[in-house]
Amino acid sequence: MATVEITKENFEEVIIGNDMVIVDFWAPWCGPCKSFAPTYEQISEKYPEIVFAKVNTEIEQELAGYFQIRSIPTLMIFREKVILFSEPGAMPASGLEDIIGKVKSIDMAVVHKEIAEEQAAKA
Numbered sequence: 540m541a542t543v544e545i546t547k548e549n550f551e552e553v554i555i556g557n558d559m560v561i562v563d564f565w566a567p568w569c570g571p572c573k574s575f576a577p578t579y580e581q582i583s584e585k586y587p588e589i590v591f592a593k594v595n596t597e598i599e600q601e602l603a604g605y606f607q608i609r610s611i612p613t614l615m616i617f618r619e620k621v622i623l624f625s626e627p628g629a630m631p632a633s634g635l636e637d638i639i640g641k642v643k644s645i646d647m648a649v650v651h652k653e654i655a656e657e658q659a660a661k662a
Contacts, residue, residue: 542563542579542580542583542591542592542593543590543591543592543593544592544593544594544595545562545592545593545594545599545602546594546598546599546602547599547601547602550602553590553592554617554620555620557590558588558618558619559588559589559590559616559617559618559619559642559643560589560590560591560592560616560617560618561589561590561591561592561614561615561616561617561639562592562593562594562614562615562616562617563575563576563579563591563592563593563594563612563613563614564594564596564603564606564608564611564612564613564614564615565593565594565595565596565611565612566595566596566597566611567595567597568597569611569612571611571612571628571629572611572612572629574629575612575629575630578629578630578631578632578635579591579593579635581632582632582635582636582639585636586639589639596608596611606625608627609627610627610628611627612627612628612629613625613626613627613628614626614630614635614638616638616639616642618642618643618645618647619647619650619651621647621650621651621654623642623645623650624638624642
């Protein structure tokens with residue numbers, strides 16, 4: 540699957556409508572972003588069940604601000620609408636595949652239960 544562009548208009552739809560979404564926050568002027576792009580695209584082909592998305596921080600400054608993106612590239616992984624990973628910096632293909640494996644192995648029932656308990660404690 541090729542990568543998809545995310546904008547503030549389609550962000551919620553993409554995150555809610557898919558089990559797992561990996562978001563690459565990038566900018567056209569960013570050297571590390573340009574060098575990471577082929578790796579990101581290559582890995583996206585190996586995992587058709589995952590949505591690989593890109594957010595151009597120059598155009599989508601509101602989204603970048605909302606997620607407090609301070610350094611690019613930054614990768615963020617959502618699973619069942621929950622952010623499970625967020626880290627700046629380009630990574631090698633093996634590192635990205637390792638993170639994907641770890642995120643896929645997380646028991647989301649436990650995560651959702653913990654979130655619900657935290658929210659109940661705050662209420």
